[in-house]
Amino acid sequence: MKALVVRLDGFAEVLLAGPAVRALATRANPVTVLCGPGGAPAARLLPHVDQIVVRDPPGTPEADDEALVRRLRADAYDVALVLDPDGPGPHSAGRLLREARVGRVGACGGPGADDALDTAAALGFRPRPGDDGRLRVLPTPDTAALTGNGPYVVVHPGAAPPDGAWDPDRCAAAVAALADAGHRVVVTGDPAESALTRYVSGNTAVDLGGRTDARRLAGVLRAADVAVTGAPGPAQLAAATGTPVVSLAPPDGPRRPHGVPGVLLEPDRGTARDVTAAVHRLLDERT
Template identity: 60%
Template sequence: MKALVVCGDDFGGVLLAGPAVRAVAAQASPVTLMTGPRGAPAARLLPDVDDVLVWEAPWEGARPPAAADADTDGVVRRVREAAYDVALILAPDGMSPLPAALLLRMAHVPRIGAAGDGPAGTLLDVHAPRPRDRHEARAALDTAAALGFLPRTGDDGRLRVLPTPDTTALTGNGPYVVVHPGAGAASRAWSPDRCAEAVALLADAGHRVVVTGGPDETALTRHVSGATAVDLGGRTDPRHLAGVLRAADAFVGGDTGVAHLAAATGTPVVSLFAPVFPAERWAPYGVPSVLLGDQKAACAGTGARHCPVPGHPCLNEVTPQDVVSAVHKLLRADDA
């Protein structure tokens, strides 16, 4: 049985789809994961993905392409030519699965399942409920199960990535804590100065610190690293970043895809979690974690890219000492 999983989410959202992809692969082969450019690097890290089909849908993302520029005819042709037997649609939060389902019907996919609210007509063969308080990784597994795909015996349902390279040449020898100061939206970012203070306090407490960030975050990582930490800003691709995270004692960062990557490598997470999205659905999954931040703040559930409350109190009231204490709590639990 040839299967297609459609997940047009970003890097972190695709990682959260990983357990559901493994469930599909337990009974189907090959498995193709169809996603957009933002999710494709994560898709290539997932076990049991035989091929990645990259297509930017005109209905997904903060800045989707115009419908006329999306080459819908081309992707319908590619899906039709691949002759999939079944498709599972894992729509991003707040997105209907129906546009993707219509595209797959046009491509003659015979059996399609998804989760969502509202009528589905004849577009979906399986239309599973989606509880609003269910974690995204768990909800994706539920949707796969509704379509008949159950995890392999012994699969614990946690996030996973493919084996990672040795990154000692990047990090240096010895244990370390990773601090990742960046975030995809300003509403989910802790103050750079607070991050720098936390790095200094962690170093004072005897920890080696490695600071990570993307190519466009090098000024941020340089500021946060100071003269104390190893600055890997702009120096890791997703696979090597996964290796850096796997070898870490703990990860400190906001509600970002990199936090989900840390969880996928099995590393405990201190999450500076702004409540613009609900923690019960998006918090680090399947690893020991500590959530810091006021989950009942006025910005809770707004989905805002910029905190609507002056001063960003939901995160900026978290102190660097809170972060150090949370790291020590996780390390004590790991030693127990």
């Protein structure tokens, strides 16, 4: 049986599809993930993903839904799980799958990993015995050469979109406060955020801005004591590695990281002292 998982939004959302992917893989082979360009790096980290198909956003020069339909039809999928469907319209995932003649389609309107698992179960796919439904990623590399030796807290100050990021001055103050409290701090970010990570790191933190791809970032997060971030992708990636998260989330921002201890702080109210207290609370819970 050939299965297709459709998740066309971002990095965090594709990570949240991971438990459902594992459920489909109990009976289906291969399992393909159809995602957007931003979700593809996350799909490459998921266990039991055999193939990734990237759909360029409709309206972009690269978009070619007709070619995509031909490819999906040729692959002859027996079942598809559509997560967070985008509703009716000429560019909807449902239309693509109908034109691709997929045998059975289950659609999940909820945003979370548990919603996706429930929809997979309705299609007849349940997790393996002992699978706790948490997020997981493939084995990560040893990143000690990047972070240095010894325990540390990760601070990821950026966010996508940028207006969801925490204020840089507050992030820099949080890094300084964590360092004053005796923590080694590692600051992460993508290449476009290098100036931000350099500023936030100051003279106290290890600056890894622009030095990690998704797999190396997963390794950095796995080895961390706690991750502090307002970005949904790194927050869910930390959760997938089992690391607790202090989430600097606006009220309508990223969901709480799935399956790990976490503290939610509103970015317009949280202070450096609040961040440090939240980190200590999560560390106390681990001991």
